[in-house]
Amino acid sequence: MAGASGYAGGEILRLLLAHPQFEVGAVTAASSAGERLGGVHPHLVPLADRVIEPTTVDTLAAHDVVFLALPHGHSGALAAQLPEEVVVIDCGADFRLESESAWTSFYDTGYAGSWPYGLPELPGPAGSVQRQRLAGARRIAVPGCYPTGISLALAPGFAAGLLEAQDVVVVAASGTSGAGKSLKPHLLGSEVMGSMSPYGVGGGHRHTPEIEQNLSRAAGEPVTVSFTPTLAPMPRGILATCTARLRPGVDPAAVRAAWESAYFDEPFVHLLPEGSWPATASVVGSNHVQLQVAVDERLGRVVVVSAIDNLTKGTAGAAVQCANLALGLEETLGLPIAGVAP
Numbered sequence: 170m171a172g173a174s175g176y177a178g179g180e181i182l183r184l185l186l187a188h189p190q191f192e193v194g195a196v197t198a199a200s201s202a203g204e205r206l207g208g209v210h211p212h213l214v215p216l217a218d219r220v221i222e223p224t225t226v227d228t229l230a231a232h233d234v235v236f237l238a239l240p241h242g243h244s245g246a247l248a249a250q251l252p253e254e255v256v257v258i259d260c261g262a263d264f265r266l267e268s269e270s271a272w273t274s275f276y277d278t279g280y281a282g283s284w285p286y287g288l289p290e291l292p293g294p295a296g297s298v299q300r301q302r303l304a305g306a307r308r309i310a311v312p313g314c315y316p317t318g319i320s321l322a323l324a325p326g327f328a329a330g331l332l333e334a335q336d337v338v339v340v341a342a343s344g345t346s347g348a349g350k351s352l353k354p355h356l357l358g359s360e361v362m363g364s365m366s367p368y369g370v371g372g373g374h375r376h377t378p379e380i381e382q383n384l385s386r387a388a389g390e391p392v393t394v395s396f397t398p399t400l401a402p403m404p405r406g407i408l409a410t411c412t413a414r415l416r417p418g419v420d421p422a423a424v425r426a427a428w429e430s431a432y433f434d435e436p437f438v439h440l441l442p443e444g445s446w447p448a449t450a451s452v453v454g455s456n457h458v459q460l461q462v463a464v465d466e467r468l469g470r471v472v473v474v475s476a477i478d479n480l481t482k483g484t485a486g487a488a489v490q491c492a493n494l495a496l497g498l499e500e501t502l503g504l505p506i507a508g509v510a511p
């Protein structure tokens with residue numbers, strides 16, 4: 170586990186401790202190398218006396234599976250030196266985008282290429298689903314947290330040909346753990362508590378091309394998205410409110426059926442009963458996605474709301490789910506199927 174001292178790394182370790190087929194090997198990081206893991210993650214009691222090692226090819230290579238949870242730009246060089254037979258699951262953005270020009274427009278490190286995209290439930294065209302590309306893969310790129318909730322919210326409507334490819338608008342609120350553990354002045358408690366604020370406004374957030382990539386694949390044509398993230402005073406969770414125009418002639422009564430048929434058999438994606446709405450508190454610590462869809466008939470728009478835990482389904486849960494698929498294990502193995510409440 171590389172990046173073991175961070176939020177994503179800590180959550181992967183929490184899940185691996187409950188997984189019947191995994192044993193935690195080396196735990197590596199950067200500035201915290203040499204410290205006890207219990208010093209940075211006191212909640213990971215069974216691993217408290219593990220010593221954090223430096224992140225090198227030597228510390229990682231002799232494992233069946235390597236999870237990378239490093240800042241962007243650090244996975245490419247490392248992954249290239251790991252043996253091909255090692256399953257590498259990257260939680261960073263480095264291998265998510267298929268378009269080099271999209272990468273260079275939104276990121277300031279060099280383009281590393283793309284790996285199979287680790288969102289198994291993502292509906293594609295003609296009844297396809299992304300998990301088909303993940304079984305047996307040796308390299309998988311875990312999606313960003315916002316793209317997970319937003320893509321799963323809207324893709325059924327695009328895959329079924331119900332939605333217009335332009336005028337898609339998304340506003341999403343994230344908990345502060347989405348920003349990682351390193352010190353950031355705008356994330357001090359006194360700045361965040363009791364307040365919500367937008368950031369990355371005006372199409373500049375680097376998850377925009379990732380969301381567009383996913384929805385374009387589902388639609389079979391280029392989809393553009395106006396995406397505004399906001400920061401919410403909570404440690405975990407993303408609530409995304411996504412709206413898109415219905416294509417002319419689409420019967421509003423057909424809308425719910427598209428989402429039902431996309432996810433009726435999915436263990437982690439749930440279209441709630443009509444009248445119930447997703448809430449971040451309902452998915453904390455679980456690998457679930459909650460969805461609800463409504464039609465604003467006056468404006469001819471679909472409104473879909475999704476809730477995920479950014480650290481579980483938004484990162485670590487997806488990483489373990491992808492590792493299960495890569496290894497041919499049951500996809501749900503070791504993943505939390507109930508949240509924590511209140």
Ligand SMILES: NC(=O)C1=CN([C@@H]2O[C@H](COP(=O)(O)OP(=O)(O)OC[C@H]3O[C@@H](n4cnc5c(N)ncnc54)[C@H](OP(=O)(O)O)[C@@H]3O)[C@@H](O)[C@H]2O)C=CC1
Nearest residue numbers: 172174175176177198199200201238239261347349350484
């Ligand atoms: N937080 C979230 O909700 C999500 C995060 N991700 C992605 O997961 C990755 C990790 O995020 P997160 O855990 O939040 O970040 P954190 O800042 O909490 O943790 C970063 C980790 O990377 C280590 N690290 C930093 N620099 C280096 C380096 N040069 N070489 C090796 N290790 C290094 C840190 O070690 P040390 O502390 O010892 O310096 C720490 O373990 C990122 O790419 C992020 O985008 C993806 C989806 C959601």
Ligand SMILES: CC(=O)N[C@@H](CCC(=O)OP(=O)(O)O)C(=O)O
Nearest residue numbers: 262313314315343344345347348
């Ligand atoms: C609240 C907050 O700051 N969130 C992060 C998203 C973190 C994440 O999932 O994305 P990556 O894996 O692409 O880093 C952000 O907006 O950059």
